[in-house]
Structure formats: C-alpha cells, structure tokens
Amino acid sequence: MELRPERIGRRLIHNGAIVDIYQDRMVLPDGTEENYDFIKHKGAAAVIPVMDDGRIIMVRQYRNAIDQYTLEIPAGGLNGADEPTKIAAHRELEEETGYYADLNDVEFLLTLYTTVAFCNEKIDIYLARNLRKTQQHLDDDEFIDVSLHTIDELTQMVRDGKIVDAKTIAGLMTYRAMLP
Amino acid sequence: MELRPERIGRRLIHNGAIVDIYQDRMVLPDGTEENYDFIKHKGAAAVIPVMDDGRIIMVRQYRNAIDQYTLEIPAGGLNGADEPTKIAAHRELEEETGYYADLNDVEFLLTLYTTVAFCNEKIDIYLARNLRKTQQHLDDDEFIDVSLHTIDELTQMVRDGKIVDAKTIAGLMTYRAMLP
Secondary structure (H helix, E strand, O other): OOOOOEEEEEEEEEEOOOEEEEEEEEEOOOOOEEEEEEEEEOOEEEEEEEOOOOOEEEEEEEEHHHOEEEEEOOEEEOOOOOOOHHHHHHHHHHHHHOEEOOHHHEEEEEEEEOOOOOEOOEEEEEEEOOOEEOOOOOOOOOOOEEEEEOHHHHHHHHHOOOOOEHHHHHHHHHHHHHOO | OOOOOEEEEEEEEEEOOOEEEEEEEEEOOOOOEEEEEEEEEOOEEEEEEEOOOOOEEEEEEEEHHHOEEEEEOOEEEOOOOOOOHHHHHHHHHHHHHOEEOOHHHEEEEEEEEOOOOOEOOEEEEEEEOOOEEOOOOOOOOOOOEEEEEOHHHHHHHHHOOOOOEHHHHHHHHHHHHHOO
16 A cells, blocks of 8 residues: 545535536545545537648637637537547547538547646547547637648647647647647 | 626635635626636645655555545645745645755746636746655645655556545646657
C-alpha cells in the first residue's frame, strides 16, 4: 500500500447546470481529517477538424467564467454520461463548425482530465478529416465564429498567449508532435 | 456588439477548500434567462524542470477527484491570488521534486485556463533549468514520487494514455514544439 489520503465520505452540496458540487471527507495517513472539493462532470468530447489542405477549423466564443473570448477546438458535453465520446465529437463538429465528416473519418487522438485536483471532467479528443461544408446548428446560448488556421499559425498563437484553453493547447500540440 | 449571453447576477453557493462555487444568472440575446455554473479558483503555477541532460522531472501522486494516480509536471496553487506565479512555480519545484533552480533560471512558457466553460482556474507554466538536488518539502497531504523522463518518452506516454493531466500535456507538448 502506498501512503495517500483515503476518502471516508462524500456529501452533495449543489446540483449545478453542468456540474455537481460535492464535499469529500478525507483521512490522511497521520490520521488527521480534511475536506476536499469534488466537482462532478459528465464528460465531454472535442475534435480537431483538419481540412484537406492541412488547415484546422477553430471556433471563437465568449466564455463567461473567464470574461473573455477564446479560440478553441470544437467541443461539447456528452448527451448523458453513456454517450460514446466519438459520437459526441462527430456531432459537435457539424453543430459548431458547419463541416461534416463521416464517422469513419473521426479518429481518436488522446484523453485528458482538465483539472485533476478537484474535478473529474474527462475529455476525449478526436481528429476529423475529409470534411465537407454543411451548416452550423448552434444551441440557443451558443454564438460561435469559425476560422481556419495552419498548425504553424496555431503554435505561434499558443506561444503568444492568444490560445489559452487547456484542451485546445493539449490537443493541437499533441497533434503537432505526431506530424511527420 | 457581438451577440453573447450577458451576466445579470452572481450568487455564492459554497466556499470550498480550494474553490468557491457560484451560480450565475445569464440573459441570452433572445431575452431568455439561464443559470450558468461558475467555479472560482485563485490560480496556480506549474513548472517543467529540465535537467542538464534534457530529461524532465515528473511527479506521481494519487488524485482523489479521478480516483487515479497521475504523472504530472510539478504544480500548486498560489499562496493567495496576489502571489506572482513565477514565485509559486519556483517554490513548488523544490517542494515537490527536491530540486532547486535559481529564480533567474525559471522562464515563462505559457498560460492556460483549465476548463473555460465553468471555471476561471488559470495556470502559468514555467521552464526551470540548471537544477541542483536539495530535498522535497511536501505538504501534510502530499505523497509524491519523483521520476525522470526524456521528452520522447513523455510524448509516447501522452499518446499511450499514460499521461492524462491537461496542464501536463499542454505544457510538455508546447515545450516539445519549441525544441530545435
């Protein structure tokens, strides 16, 4: 057995709009007890849409939590915790960008957890290729601008602080590391 | 003016151990109202410690929120929202790894927000070089194993799903993109 805090209780504090808030009671190896925050999220999917010429489709939207517009890869929460993330990525691609890919052209890239110290939000990130233009289908509260960028432009935007969203940086830079 | 939801209220739900939970009241451009979750975090710093031979110092610890051990770059919350992130990164480096760098050898790499849909957690990630061995100074609830890996090993671990922490993937893969 390795030394680590053990959870001895979990209490629901609040059911939020997209996350539920819990207070965990932990006992440390020395016997003292502490409260930990636990934020429960149902999971999400994201997609890096790669055009035939190599450019990547990005979305820009206002994010209330940070009071900023952000440039991100398309992403969205699962329709229930049981929805396969590939299906969600495939759906969010067309809804947010107005580009469609066959499900066969949606390929798994990586899994990440956004903030492991207090939240279980897990995002599976996919690549989508052989895209064709259809049209956006945005949710009522989504207002999204679409733009196309080369991976070199996007890398420079990460370095310049113009892309700040963690899933977007992790996904794009991992994709870049795979390129020949 | 661009179309976007406007916040018309923010109500505190709960003061947590490391985050505070709020419910935001938003009005959409069509006039309808919705609640958004807002999780307030004081900010954090992380550091990629690069040894003279190029290997990177990683930390392994148990994460209650995802019920898993994770391999991560060293990181920690700010000692108050006013602490400069470079000072925090410098401190966490020695506390978590037992390696020390002069403050002059701690260089800014990038800023990210961990999960922009509902949380304002911002992490500044630094590189540290010219490391020398001292000793760990862990918090009471920290139990951390230290290991050294090349960037190629770490890239493969991201691809294999052995590294899943978003700040770690974003930091390492951005560092990799900068290498000659």
